Amino acid sequence: MKTSKSIYLFFLPGLFLYAIFFVYPTISALFYSFTDWDGLSSSFQFVGVENYERAFTGDTVFRKTIGNNLKFMLVVVVFQTLVALAFALIVLKNTKTTIFLRALYFFPTILSSVSVAFIWSFIYDPSLGILNQLLELIGLEFLAQNWLGNANIAIYSLAVTQIWFHAGQMLIIFVAGLQAIPEELYEVAKIEGASKWQTFRNVTWPLLAPSATIVVAYTTIQSFKAFDLVFAMTGGGPNNSTEIVATYIFDIAFRSYQFGYASAISVIFMVIIAIITYLQFKVLRSNRISY
Amino acid sequence: MKRSLLLTSGFLSGALFLTGCAGESNSGTEGEEDRTKISFIHWRGEDKAVLDDLIAQFEEENPAVSVEMTIYPSEQYQATGQRLLQDGSTGDVFTSFPGAQFEAIASAGLFEDLSGEDFVSNFDEELISVGQKDGAQLALPYQLVFNMPVYNKGMFEELGLEVPKSWSEFQTMADTLLENDITPIAFPGADIGPNQFMNSMMMNNAPDEDVFEKLQNGEESLTNEWWVKTLEDFQLLEQKSYIQKDALGTSQDSAMAMVANEEAAMLATGSYHMSALLDLNPDLELDLMAPITVEESEAMYEGINTATFMLAVNSKSEKKEQAKEFIAFLSQPEIASQYANETGQHLTINDVEYESEVLQNTAYWIDERKTRFQPRFLITNAQIEAAVLSSIENVLGGAEPMEAAKEAQQIVDENRD
Numbered sequence: 255m256k257t258s259k260s261i262y263l264f265f266l267p268g269l270f271l272y273a274i275f276f277v278y279p280t281i282s283a284l285f286y287s288f289t290d291w292d293g294l295s296s297s298f299q300f301v302g303v304e305n306y307e308r309a310f311t312g313d314t315v316f317r318k319t320i321g322n323n324l325k326f327m328l329v330v331v332v333f334q335t336l337v338a339l340a341f342a343l344i345v346l347k348n349t350k351t352t353i354f355l356r357a358l359y360f361f362p363t364i365l366s367s368v369s370v371a372f373i374w375s376f377i378y379d380p381s382l383g384i385l386n387q388l389l390e391l392i393g394l395e396f397l398a399q400n401w402l403g404n405a406n407i408a409i410y411s412l413a414v415t416q417i418w419f420h421a422g423q424m425l426i427i428f429v430a431g432l433q434a435i436p437e438e439l440y441e442v443a444k445i446e447g448a449s450k451w452q453t454f455r456n457v458t459w460p461l462l463a464p465s466a467t468i469v470v471a472y473t474t475i476q477s478f479k480a481f482d483l484v485f486a487m488t489g490g491g492p493n494n495s496t497e498i499v500a501t502y503i504f505d506i507a508f509r510s511y512q513f514g515y516a517s518a519i520s521v522i523f524m525v526i527i528a529i530i531t532y533l534q535f536k537v538l539r540s541n542r543i544s545y
Numbered sequence: 546m547k548r549s550l551l552l553t554s555g556f557l558s559g560a561l562f563l564t565g566c567a568g569e570s571n572s573g574t575e576g577e578e579d580r581t582k583i584s585f586i587h588w589r590g591e592d593k594a595v596l597d598d599l600i601a602q603f604e605e606e607n608p609a610v611s612v613e614m615t616i617y618p619s620e621q622y623q624a625t626g627q628r629l630l631q632d633g634s635t636g637d638v639f640t641s642f643p644g645a646q647f648e649a650i651a652s653a654g655l656f657e658d659l660s661g662e663d664f665v666s667n668f669d670e671e672l673i674s675v676g677q678k679d680g681a682q683l684a685l686p687y688q689l690v691f692n693m694p695v696y697n698k699g700m701f702e703e704l705g706l707e708v709p710k711s712w713s714e715f716q717t718m719a720d721t722l723l724e725n726d727i728t729p730i731a732f733p734g735a736d737i738g739p740n741q742f743m744n745s746m747m748m749n750n751a752p753d754e755d756v757f758e759k760l761q762n763g764e765e766s767l768t769n770e771w772w773v774k775t776l777e778d779f780q781l782l783e784q785k786s787y788i789q790k791d792a793l794g795t796s797q798d799s800a801m802a803m804v805a806n807e808e809a810a811m812l813a814t815g816s817y818h819m820s821a822l823l824d825l826n827p828d829l830e831l832d833l834m835a836p837i838t839v840e841e842s843e844a845m846y847e848g849i850n851t852a853t854f855m856l857a858v859n860s861k862s863e864k865k866e867q868a869k870e871f872i873a874f875l876s877q878p879e880i881a882s883q884y885a886n887e888t889g890q891h892l893t894i895n896d897v898e899y900e901s902e903v904l905q906n907t908a909y910w911i912d913e914r915k916t917r918f919q920p921r922f923l924i925t926n927a928q929i930e931a932a933v934l935s936s937i938e939n940v941l942g943g944a945e946p947m948e949a950a951k952e953a954q955q956i957v958d959e960n961r962d
Contacts, residue, residue, distance in 0.1 A: 294627060294653030312959050315928075375735075380791035382799055403735060403794025405942045492734070492793045492938035494931075508624040510927040511649040 280524070286517040293513035305518035316519060318494055319502045320526075322409055323478055326498060329413040330477035335469055337421045339462075342428030356429070360422035367419070371486035374415040378402050378487075402488050405495035412496055415483055420476060424469045431465025432458070471534050478527050499523050580611045583637040583867045586629060587614075588622035589854065595887040603874045610867045612638075630655045633861025637868040641684050641855045643675045644922035645930065650857075656683035657858035657865055664873035667881075672852045672893040675918065685872065686852030687881075689891040691816040691833050691910055692919050693745040693848045694730065699830035700810055708834050711841040712778070719787040722810050730782065731809035733800035734793035739937040742813040744849040744919050745835035747775040752845040757923045763961055767936060767954040768947065776936060776946035778838050783941050788813070793941050801825065815849075816910075819903050820889030833907055848910060851919040852893050932956035 287305055291298035309316050345356040362370065377384050378401035386398040401411040435458065443453045459466075481500035484490065490497035490505070497505075499519065507516035585600075593616060600612045615635075617626055623642055627650050629635040641647050641656075650656055659665060660682040665673070668685055676684035701707070704725060709715040719729040732738045751771035759765035767773075782788045789795060789809065801818060803809040805825035811834065812818055819831050835848040856875065858868040874880060881894035886901050891911060899905050910916065924930040936953035940946055 292649065292652065294631065294649055294655065296653075308959075314956055314959060315931075375796065378794065379796065379799055380794040381789070382802075400791035400794040403791055403942075405938075489736070491935070492942055493935045493944075504624065505927070505931070508628075509645065509931075511645075511652075 283517040283520050283524075286514050287521050289514040289517075290512075291514045291517075292511040293507060293516075294511060298514065301514065305515045306522070308515065309519055309522055315494055315497065316499075316502060319497050319499045322494075322496060323498045325409055326413050326416070326480065327474060327477045329410060330416050330480075331470060331473045333413070334417045334421050334424060334473050334477075335466070337417060338424035338469060339428050339466075341421065341425045342432055345425070346429065346432050356425070359425050362419050363422040365419070367482035368486055370415065370419050371483050374418075374483075375402065375487050378411055402496075403492060405492050408488055408492065408496045412480075412484055412487060413477075415487070416477060416480060419483065420473070424473065427465050427469050427472075428462070431462045435461045467535060471531055474530055474534060475527055478523075478530070580609055581864055581867050582611045582613055583862075583864050583871060584635050585612050585614045585638045585871065586617065586622075586626065586636040587640040587854070588617055588619040588626070589640075589888075590616045590618070592884075592888050595884055599875065599880060599884060602880070603871060606874070607867075607870060610870065612871060627653075627655070630859050630861065633859055633863060636859050637862040637864045638871050639857055639859060640687075641857055642922070643686070643851065643853055643855065643919075645925055645927040647676070647678075647684065647855065648925045651678045651683055655860055656681075657860040657862070657868075658683060659685060659858065659869070659872075662869060662873070664869070664876045667873075667876035667878070667894055669893050669895055672850075675852050675922070676855050676857075684855035684857040685876070686855045686893050687875065687884075688817075688852070688854040689893050689911065690851045690853055691848055691891075691907070691916065692741050692851050693815060693833055693835035694742070694811040694813050695804070695816065695819055695822065695831050696811040696834045697804065697807065697829055698832045699828075700727070700807060702830075710837055710844065712836070712838045713840075715836050715838075716781075716785070716787075719785070723786060727807070728789045728803065728809040729787045730789075730811045730813050731795070731800035731803040732782075732788040732792040732813045733795050733797040734788075734938070734941060735796045737797055738792065738795075738800070738813055739934045740921060741815055743775070743934065743937055744921055746778055746838060747771070747920060748835065748846045748849060748917055749837060749839045749844050750775045750778070751920075752917075754917060754920075754923070757920060757929075760957060761924070761926055761929055761961060763958075767933065767950045767957060772933075772936075773946050773950050775838070776940045776949055778836075779937055779940050780946055788941075793938060805829070815851075816907060817890065819907070820901075823889075823903060831903060831907075833910060845915070846917045847914045848916040849919050850910075850916040851922060926960055926962065928960040929957050932960070 286298075288300055288302060289298040290301050290304075341355075341359045345352040345359065365373075376382070380386060380398075380400045380403060383401070385401065386395075389395055389398045399407060402408050439457050439461075440453065443457050448456070479500055480498060481504070484496055484498055484501050485504065488496040490501045500523075503516050503519050503523070506512050506519065589596075593614075596614060600614060604611055623646060626636075626639070627641075627646060630639060630650070631653075641650055658681040660680075662682075665682055665685065672689060673682065673685055676682060676686055704721060706718050706721060709718045722729045732742065753759075756765055756771065760767065765771075783792070789800075789803065797814070800809070800812055800814070801822060802825070804812040805822055807826075807829075812822065816833055822829055822831060833848060835846075837844045837847075856872050858865050858872070862868055875884070876894055878894060878896040878898075881892050882898045882900070884890070885892045885897050885899060885904065889901060889903060891899070891904060891908065899908050921930065921933075924933065932953040935956075936949040939949035939952065944952075
């Protein structure tokens with residue numbers, strides 16, 4: 255009994271850190287969301303639900319950021335998952351080539367986001383950038399674009415960068431998931447004469463569901479919370495076309511000095527992420543199969 | 546055994562040596578501790594070398610004070626720098642941008658009132674009003690910037706072009722440049738282009754200097770002629786290729802490269818880029834020129850000025866006297882002259898002697914030309930400022946000026962105080 259009680263002591267450092275870095279800021283944000291605090295002054299007024307009303311009914315840019323976030327999230331979640339899965343299937347075996355490819359695919363993950371933003375801003379530069387020059391070189395100059403300056407495509411250009419940056423992390427999760435699938439199932443499938451696609455459809459994919467759940471949920475949260483790449487590459491422009499909720503919160507809090515309103519948006523944002531994550535887990539868990 | 550003994554004794558000797566070093570360092574620190582250390586925070590990384598030198602001179606003159614300088618990237622400083630001031634431990638001397646940041650810091654009471662300090666008289670009285678609020682001198686702008694295009698004067702002379710005095714002359718000049726395969730204006734639309742170029746583009750379309758104050762209090766609208774005309778002018782620049790293709794995707798560095806390589810005749814930023822352009826191409830002969838978007842007879846202004854890099858003392862500081870001594874030192878004409886010449890900046894300090902050629906050649910803009918304070922900095926609400934700038938991006942992205950103005954006005958209405 256004494257021993258089991260002392261076990262709880264081991265939780266204390268973690269609980270302490272969790273309280274400081276998550277619980278306290280969350281409660282603070284909730285508290286300030288009902289105020290007009292400017293983030294600098296020592297005084298503020300309580301304004302009730304005014305900030306929430308403004309977010310839902312009187313802020314065109316906020317609504318636009320939600321739309322941008324959803325576009326960004328959908329593209330990143332779908333393609334990052336597919337790319338990571340494809341890479342994982344390629345590098346599954348432990349040969350020298352696949353180990354090299356695994357390192358190559360994982361490489362972008364170790365870079366800092368600012369470096370990635372710098373590299374891709376250069377790649378996308380409409381006149382000096384490698385991408386347009388490459389397209390011209392291979393005779394596809396009609397595809398050359400103003401990748402970050404065109405309000406219709408800038409958000410997707412950012413999504414590509416995000417996928418390049420983070421697909422390597424997801425690759426590791428998929429590789430671990432693939433390695434956990436018993437080899438016997440593949441042997442049985444082979445004996446039964448299943449094609450590669452049938453094997454993937456009926457053996458690999460269902461048993462990969464736990465990994466896929468983690469990848470999709472993590473990618474959703476990661477893409478919803480994306481900030482650094484967007485901030486460094488476009489700053490939300492042109493004409494708010496790449497402004498996402500996180501960069502907008504930053505603008506409202508640190509450029510417009512409306513911490514109360516920024517807190518309200520943060521709370522709304524947190525609730526949206528929580529709902530999406532819950533729904534994803536629910537849907538993906540219900541699709542799990544075990545043999 | 547012997548080997549392990551050697552290793553152990555080696556390790557101990559190393560540890561003792563390091564301890565000895567630490568002791569020496571500590572004794573040095575004790576000397577440092579006798580001095581009052583003040584913190585100086587700002588955003589101008591490019592000035593580090595000259596400021597290091599000036600700080601060394603200040604410390605020599607004031608042995609009881611030392612200055613610890615911390616430089617933040619300007620974006621970060623503009624966004625979060627002011628939060629460092631709140632507990633008084635950082636930024637005994639700090640700098641501020643005019644406009645929204647100045648207003649926020651002033652509202653929070655973080656500026657020490659410098660009215661009545663002797664060193665205020667070292668500054669040009671007319672240029673420091675932007676640092677005043679409610680009759681108090683809260684900050685002292687140190688730099689005088691001209692936020693209008695830098696142009697290649699040598700190229701103009703070669704092509705027999707003169708500085709246009711009206712919108713029709715401007716277009717004729719731009720056509721001549723295009724005929725010579727030169728892009729008239731390099732516009733860094735991906736970052737600071739709209740922020741900077743909007744000022745000179747609107748200065749004569751809306752000569753009323755209170756226009757943005759009126760916009761913020763609802764007396765004016767972006768759908769009124771002054772702003773729609775400005776957006777139409779931007780549209781014309783884009784449609785006639787007076788600014789480079791894909792301008793909204795062009796970074797500051799790319800635009801500067803265009804001017805340095807003489808692919809473009811003008812850089813739509815400001816005087817603060819002149820020395821950087823000369824670093825890229827020392828053969829350039831540069832001057833400043835704002836587009837006049839009206840007929841010559843209607844033009845009230847020739848350019849834009851901004852008094853910025855506003856020096857201030859943190860009201861929460863416990864070392865205010867030492868902080869003021871440092872500002873007093875920086876405002877001495879000979880010290881300011883060194884700063885001006887080594888950074889390529891015009892200053893707000895009286896009796897500064899500009900030695901560099903580019904500063905001497907453009908100093909006439911200070912006294913001889915009719916310039917107005919940067920309109921963008923008169924927008925004190927950052928959301929409204931963002932809406933104004935977005936309407937320019939919207940037009941350059943293909944929207945009709947009136948539609949862009951309406952869209953932006955809706956955001957203005959939502960964010961009006």
